[in-house]
Amino acid sequence: MEALFAPAEPARWAGPPAARARWAAAPAGTVLYPAEDLVADVSWHDGRVVALPEARPPERVVVVAGCDPALHVIARWFTALHPGWWCDVVPLASRPALAWFAEGLVHVAGIHLYHPDGYNRRWAEGRGRMSVRGAVWEAGLAARTPGDLARWGEAWAAGRFAVREEGSEARALAERQARAAGLGPVRWAGPPARSHTEAARWVRDGHADATVTTAPAAALYGLAFEPWAAEPFDWILAREPGPGVERLLGVLAHPAVRATLGDLPGYDATRAGERLWES
Numbered sequence: 001m002e003a004l005f006a007p008a009e010p011a012r013w014a015g016p017p018a019a020r021a022r023w024a025a026a027p028a029g030t031v032l033y034p035a036e037d038l039v040a041d042v043s044w045h046d047g048r049v050v051a052l053p054e055a056r057p058p059e060r061v062v063v064v065a066g067c068d069p070a071l072h073v074i075a076r077w078f079t080a081l082h083p084g085w086w087c088d089v090v091p092l093a094s095r096p097a098l099a100w101f102a103e104g105l106v107h108v109a110g111i112h113l114y115h116p117d118g119y120n121r122r123w124a125e126g127r128g129r130m131s132v133r134g135a136v137w138e139a140g141l142a143a144r145t146p147g148d149l150a151r152w153g154e155a156w157a158a159g160r161f162a163v164r165e166e167g168s169e170a171r172a173l174a175e176r177q178a179r180a181a182g183l184g185p186v187r188w189a190g191p192p193a194r195s196h197t198e199a200a201r202w203v204r205d206g207h208a209d210a211t212v213t214t215a216p217a218a219a220l221y222g223l224a225f226e227p228w229a230a231e232p233f234d235w236i237l238a239r240e241p242g243p244g245v246e247r248l249l250g251v252l253a254h255p256a257v258r259a260t261l262g263d264l265p266g267y268d269a270t271r272a273g274e275r276l277w278e279s
Helices: 071-081 094-102 146-150 152-157 169-180 196-204 215-220 243-252 255-262
Strands: 020-026 029-034 042-045 048-051 061-066 086-091 108-111 130-143 210-214 224-237 275-278
Touching (some): 020 061, 061 094, 071 243, 071 255, 094 108, 094 224, 130 146, 130 152, 130 169, 130 196, 130 215, 130 243, 146 152, 152 210, 169 210, 169 224, 196 210, 196 215, 210 215, 215 224, 224 243
Parallel strands (some): 061 108
Antiparallel strands (some): 042 048, 108 224, 130 210, 130 224
């Protein structure tokens, strides 16, 4: 019990300190991630970090940063196939995910970034040592009705087109399509959506008339969807990723997991877990 309640230091925060946090033994050391609910490993008060009785061993927690909504599905499979291990997902756009990976705050960065020479590798070189295919998904336009899909340019000009944050491929895709249609800069006045599912939910709830999201996120909220691009989502990791990440890669390539991902609308998981390149 003394070990459980001893200060869990030295530790580094990923994000601003919070009253409760989850933790993991990341490349940068013990890293604390502000909890968005009451499920946590540690509490923090007056600069003191204390492990909770229900805390997971941080060396058995793998953290993936990325925007793929299916990461949470993979995380559930991870614990089911490897009891006593956990996978936490930090929802980040591609470029922030790469930045966190470069700082050693997470074990894996999930990215999908367009480049005229192809997706991802040009952005990942010099940051990661290996990439693994997660899935290829349909990204595109979502709106409440097919008629709203056809009027997306009006939504863009009126500031009713919800966008993701800078550094996300969803925002870049929206801006490329807008330029091709002869539209000006985005006028969305609200906060950027933190995830594909949040962007889709805003459209469903009437806060926006259209957005760019993934096919599964649009289907989740009953939105009309028009695919604009097939985007590979790749995992960037170290050449020697460690036992937790190796287990997670095995889960990604597991036939049952591939089948689960393949059942999602607009998802192709036939190459999930395939190692693409090493540097």
